[in-house]
Amino acid sequence: MxxxxxxxxxxxxxxxxCGANIGARRQQLDQAIDMLRFMPGVQILRVSQxxxxxxxxxxxxxxPYLNAACLIETTFxxxxxxxxxxxxxxxxxxSRETRWGPRTIDLxxxxxxxxxxxxxxxxxxxxRMTTRRFVLEPAAEIASGLQHPVxxxxxxxxxxxxxxxxxxxxVVGVPGSGAPEIADAIADVTLSRLIHAPxxxxxxxxxxxxxxxxxxxxxxxxxxxxxxxxxxxxxxxxQWPDDPHGTVTDYWIEAIxxxxxxxxxxxxxxxxxxxxxxxxxxxxxxxxxxxxxxxxQTLAERVAYRSHASQQSDIFSDLIAVQAMTxxxxxxxxxxxxxxxxxxxxxxxxxxxxxxxxIIEIEADDLGKAALDAxxxxxxxx
Numbered sequence: 288m289x290x291x292x293x294x295x296x297x298x299x300x301x302x303x304x305c306g307a308n309i310g311a312r313r314q315q316l317d318q319a320i321d322m323l324r325f326m327p328g329v330q331i332l333r334v335s336q337x338x339x340x341x342x343x344x345x346x347x348x349x350x351p352y353l354n355a356a357c358l359i360e361t362t363f364x365x366x367x368x369x370x371x372x373x374x375x376x377x378x379x380x381x382s383r384e385t386r387w388g389p390r391t392i393d394l395x396x397x398x399x400x401x402x403x404x405x406x407x408x409x410x411x412x413x414x415r416m417t418t419r420r421f422v423l424e425p426a427a428e429i430a431s432g433l434q435h436p437v438x439x440x441x442x443x444x445x446x447x448x449x450x451x452x453x454x455x456x457x458v459v460g461v462p463g464s465g466a467p468e469i470a471d472a473i474a475d476v477t478l479s480r481l482i483h484a485p486x487x488x489x490x491x492x493x494x495x496x497x498x499x500x501x502x503x504x505x506x507x508x509x510x511x512x513x514x515x516x517x518x519x520x521x522x523x524x525x526q527w528p529d530d531p532h533g534t535v536t537d538y539w540i541e542a543i544x545x546x547x548x549x550x551x552x553x554x555x556x557x558x559x560x561x562x563x564x565x566x567x568x569x570x571x572x573x574x575x576x577x578x579x580x581x582x583x584q585t586l587a588e589r590v591a592y593r594s595h596a597s598q599q600s601d602i603f604s605d606l607i608a609v610q611a612m613t614x615x616x617x618x619x620x621x622x623x624x625x626x627x628x629x630x631x632x633x634x635x636x637x638x639x640x641x642x643x644x645x646i647i648e649i650e651a652d653d654l655g656k657a658a659l660d661a662x663x664x665x666x667x668x669x
Contacts, residue, residue: 460579
């Protein structure tokens with residue numbers, strides 16, 4: 288008797304996104320799915336209907352896409368699934384010369400069981416699937432109950448999230464990340480209501496009240512609660528608009544609480560936590576978060592720029608929050624630590640109602656490219 292290897296017995300359920308917008312689109316999608324069907328170690332469980340959508344990002348004037356989703360079961364490891372999809376794309380003459388350019392076929396590994404993986408070649412779950420309606424609609428048709436391991440909600444819930452009548456999109460980043468500038472770009476394109484942070488994020492470790500002299504006489508925790516109330520005022524659930532354009536903010540209220548963990552002047556207590564929680568519970572949390580990441584060199588360059596350009600430009604004006612620190616090195620170290628803590632809190636908010644379902648990470652060292660990526664992420668919702 289010959290026993291099968293443990294590897295051959297292990298199967299994984301995977302969600303594949305499919306698309307084509309040049310050539311014989313339907314025929315090419317059918318061919319790709321047939322090639323998957325006859326792959327050793329692959330069993331197709333379900334295939335969605337084809338959905339025609341407009342192209343998002345990339346060169347203007349592209350023809351519309353046909354999109355679909357495919358649920359498979361396989362004995363392959365994630366990187367082997369990627370190689371299989373690339374082989375099918377190459378067979379169907381996929382061109383990779385232009386980012387987000389037209390293509391004869393596009394196959395993406397969206398989910399692989401509950402795997403969370405980031406390598407140079409592959410990121411699972413797919414990093415932009417949570418805001419792409421053209422991905423979520425066909426996926427929800429065949430796998431609505433499939434769990435997204437990062438957002439901790441189902442494909443169906445992800446689709447419902449971006450179909451909210453008036454979306455709250457929060458561009459989240461530390462001072463100097465470019466959050467105000469990128470929020471401006473998104474609001475311009477989407478015609479959304481734009482709300483900038485009404486007060487600087489309290490990160491400088493000493494005085495963080497900037498509105499008036501009276502507020503500076505308050506205790507640190509009272510000042511923080513006052514700032515939180517300012518942040519919350521435009522986001523109150525009882526006053527939330529119902530028009531379809533949405534709201535774009537360049538802040539996340541919870542970042543105030545995160546910043547307190549780095550602020551030596553503050554000792555949060557139970558009363559503060561309860562009062563802070565009571566404030567944010569009255570607000571509409573972000574449906575989509577665009578999380579901006581910048582490196583140490585970028586922050587150093589932007590801090591230096593701001594110190595010389597304050598009279599000529601308002602770009603990176605949110606860096607006023609760190610200019611009171613003792614040294615530039617201290618401010619940059621604090622911002623990098625804060626950036627790390629904000630990312631951690633976004634994935635582990637205590638109140639699950641305030642855990643964003645859709646989080647898109649964007650490298651913001653090149654501000655122009657980051658703005659294009661952010662706009663494309665939001666355009667994918669419509």
